[in-house]
Amino acid sequence: MRIKLFLIFSTFFTVHSLDNGLLPLPPMGWMSWLSFACEINCTAYPNECINDKLYLEMIDRIANDGYLQLGYNTVNIDDCWMNKNGRDPVTNRLVADRTRFPGGIKPIVEYAHKRGVLLGIYEDVGTKTCCSYVGTRNETFDFTQIDARTFSDWKVDSLKLDGCNEPDDVPYNRSYPEYSKALARQSHKIAFACSWPAYKIGELEEKDYALIKDNCNYWRNFDDIMDSWSSVQSIIEFYRKNAPTFAKFHGPGGWFDADMIIVGNDGLSYEQSKSQMAFWCLWSVPLLMSNDLRVIKPEFKAILLNRHLIAVNQDPLGIMGHNVVLEGKKQVWVKKLSPDDASGLNSYAVLYFNDNVLGVPAIVRIHIVFPVVHYFLPPPRCHISFQS
Numbered sequence: 001m002r003i004k005l006f007l008i009f010s011t012f013f014t015v016h017s018l019d020n021g022l023l024p025l026p027p028m029g030w031m032s033w034l035s036f037a038c039e040i041n042c043t044a045y046p047n048e049c050i051n052d053k054l055y056l057e058m059i060d061r062i063a064n065d066g067y068l069q070l071g072y073n074t075v076n077i078d079d080c081w082m083n084k085n086g087r088d089p090v091t092n093r094l095v096a097d098r099t100r101f102p103g104g105i106k107p108i109v110e111y112a113h114k115r116g117v118l119l120g121i122y123e124d125v126g127t128k129t130c131c132s133y134v135g136t137r138n139e140t141f142d143f144t145q146i147d148a149r150t151f152s153d154w155k156v157d158s159l160k161l162d163g164c165n166e167p168d169d170v171p172y173n174r175s176y177p178e179y180s181k182a183l184a185r186q187s188h189k190i191a192f193a194c195s196w197p198a199y200k201i202g203e204l205e206e207k208d209y210a211l212i213k214d215n216c217n218y219w220r221n222f223d224d225i226m227d228s229w230s231s232v233q234s235i236i237e238f239y240r241k242n243a244p245t246f247a248k249f250h251g252p253g254g255w256f257d258a259d260m261i262i263v264g265n266d267g268l269s270y271e272q273s274k275s276q277m278a279f280w281c282l283w284s285v286p287l288l289m290s291n292d293l294r295v296i297k298p299e300f301k302a303i304l305l306n307r308h309l310i311a312v313n314q315d316p317l318g319i320m321g322h323n324v325v326l327e328g329k330k331q332v333w334v335k336k337l338s339p340d341d342a343s344g345l346n347s348y349a350v351l352y353f354n355d356n357v358l359g360v361p362a363i364v365r366i367h368i369v370f371p372v373v374h375y376f377l378p379p380p381r382c383h384i385s386f387q388s
């Protein structure tokens with residue numbers, strides 16, 4: 001008798017978080033990119049250009065207008081803050097543009113910290129940033145260690161490390177983990193936001209996400225958000241298809257980033273703004289607003305400061321909600337939340353979404369059977385119901 005021996009090989013990987021103790025909850029704050037991009041003409045646009053005044057004013061708005069109390073605690077500088085001509089010739093350190101940031105970055109960090117606000121900064125892992133400012137490496141040298149030290153010396157609290165201009169010989173799965181280790185060696189703790197998966201859309205496997213989670217506190221993995229409903233819709237569709245996979249790697253210390261909250265700009269209607277906020281909260285992804293907090297209209301501010309939605313986003317379990325019903329343009333999504341009473345039974349947030357841009361109302365009847373004895377369940381804590 002011949003015995004055939006079948007060996008079944010399978011790949012096992014364990015999902016760890018980056019163990020820097022940061023971001024047990026999804027980050028919340030403000031970021032300049034979508035609203036202010038790379039405007040550097042401060043003569044023509046004194047209130048909209050990338051300079052120290054912009055960030056100091058946003059720190060004030062975050063601290064004084066109720067955002068900080070609800071958790072929006074970080075102001076993030078994005079691209080175009082640097083001296084375009086290069087690093088300091090003696091120290092090789094990054095330097096801010098001297099005209100737009102005469103005192104450099106450190107005084108902005110100090111100003112933020114005095115007001116209880118954290119400060120995030122931007123750099124790129126490649127040879128140049130996406131707007132062609134100085135990158136982490138050139139043809140001959142890798143400045144990772146120097147830059148991590150510089151950001152720590154400035155007491156910056158968070159780093160968005162973009163992925164434009166990746167050199168062929170230093171792939172992301174080497175450069176990002178090296179940067180992560182360099183940050184871990186610094187005396188000041190810095191949350192690490194990676195853009196690595198955003199440049200490999202559709203190419204990454206689960207094992208890649210395990211490595212990303214091991215090295216990053218949060219990570220972008222889709223196209224840049226634009227100031228339009230169609231852009232938000234494309235992100236919703238991306239998460240509808242992928243949330244069950246992403247959820248395995250999403251949680252305290254390591255978060256998928258669906259990109260900035262654009263509520264308060266011109267691109268979304270009031271109802272569409274509620275939809276964006278609801279989805280980002282249901283997914284427990286970062287709430288990083290990019291808008292002009294100095295002139296935001298009260299009804300949009302109210303969406304951003306909705307305590308119930310923020311509680312869903314900041315639920316300690318950090319579970320990414322997923323789609324359970326898709327009927328034409330009607331969708332229902334569910335997110336499991338921590339128990340909100342002594343029963344020990346979980347609550348659920350349920351999101352009803354009518355994606356019909358014709359404006360036709362939708363009636364949705366659903367019967368959700370949760371994976372526990374359902375008649376003991378408390379009613380869902382949060383119903384988010386609206387029409388587009």
Ligand code: GLA
Nearest residue numbers: 033078079129130131162224
């Ligand atoms: C990329 C990022 C954006 C922004 C710009 C800056 O496109 O995805 O979020 O940081 O670079 O150049």
